[in-house]
Amino acid sequence: GAGVSQSPRYKVAKRGQDVALRCDPISGHVSLFWYQQALGQGPEFLTYFQNEAQLDKSGLPSDRFFAERPEGSVSTLKIQRTQQEDSAVYLCASSRPGTPEQYFGPGTRLTVT
Amino acid sequence: AQSVAQPEDQVNVAEGNPLTVKCTYSVSGNPYLFWYVQYPNRGLQFLLKYITGDNLVKGSYGFEAEFNKSQTSFHLKKPSALVSDSALYFCAVIGPRNDYKLSFGAGTTVTVRA
Numbered sequence: 001g002a003g004v005s006q007s008p009r010y011k012v013a014k015r016g017q018d019v020a021l022r023c024d025p026i027s028g029h030v031s032l033f034w035y036q037q038a039l040g041q042g043p044e045f046l047t048y049f050q051n052e053a054q055l056d057k058s059g060l061p062s063d064r065f066f067a068e069r070p071e072g073s074v075s076t077l078k079i080q081r082t083q084q085e086d087s088a089v090y091l092c093a094s095s096r097p098g099t100p101e102q103y104f105g106p107g108t109r110l111t112v113t
Numbered sequence: 114a115q116s117v118a119q120p121e122d123q124v125n126v127a128e129g130n131p132l133t134v135k136c137t138y139s140v141s142g143n144p145y146l147f148w149y150v151q152y153p154n155r156g157l158q159f160l161l162k163y164i165t166g167d168n169l170v171k172g173s174y175g176f177e178a179e180f181n182k183s184q185t186s187f188h189l190k191k192p193s194a195l196v197s198d199s200a201l202y203f204c205a206v207i208g209p210r211n212d213y214k215l216s217f218g219a220g221t222t223v224t225v226r227a
Contacts, residue, residue: 004156006156031213033215035215040219040220041219041220042117042205042217042220043157043217044217045214045216048213056213056214059214091156091157093157095213100145100162100164100207100213101147101162102215104156104157104158104159105156106154106155106156107156
């Protein structure tokens with residue numbers, strides 16, 4: 001079946017612009033995660049949803065970052081007033097009930113100029 | 114807090130030779146351990162996991178990993194490397210109190226030369 005999909009794959013934003021990144025998880029996966037991967041580093045946890053409930057947003061770096069999953073499937077990560085330090089690859093992952101392994105999408109590479 | 118260390122930034126091997134990528138972890142209690150591989154401009158691809166049971170776990174593409182509790186290690190191995198195994202490899206851990214949050218190492222770049 002189809003894997004996790006993310007769009008856009010690449011996004012260039014001017015500093016101060018708002019951006020929205022979309023994630024379509026694997027069908028039937030109730031858990032959804034967002035990670036941020038800076039250049040040359042491993043991914044860092046941002047936030048976690050179970051269905052539509054955001055159960056953990058402890059990794060969001062500032063209040064400019066906001067994530068939602070209103071119907072328990074597609075999720076959007078929004079970054080307001082982007083800054084250069086927001087430049088990174090944003091990865092979305094999903095997992096099946098009862099299994100800990102997460103399946104990742106291809107990521108969105110955000111470049112803030 | 115949980116963490117993972119991958120002590121080697123790069124590993125270079127000749128095709129056909131054994132490949133080992135090292136990983137050590139720090140977590141309170143029993144860990145869930147994972148290996149992922151990342152090809153250029155692609156997301157992370159799940160290779161294998163250790164949850165409980167046999168210390169040697171087998172995964173995709175001929176990879177295996179050995180869990181060693183006394184050394185807090187989970188090294189990834191492949192008996193005979195292929196050029197197509199050249200990629201970036203990440204070790205990750207979930208601790209028992211954060212049973213969903215993956216903590217990743219910094220990654221190890223593997224280059225297999227023909």
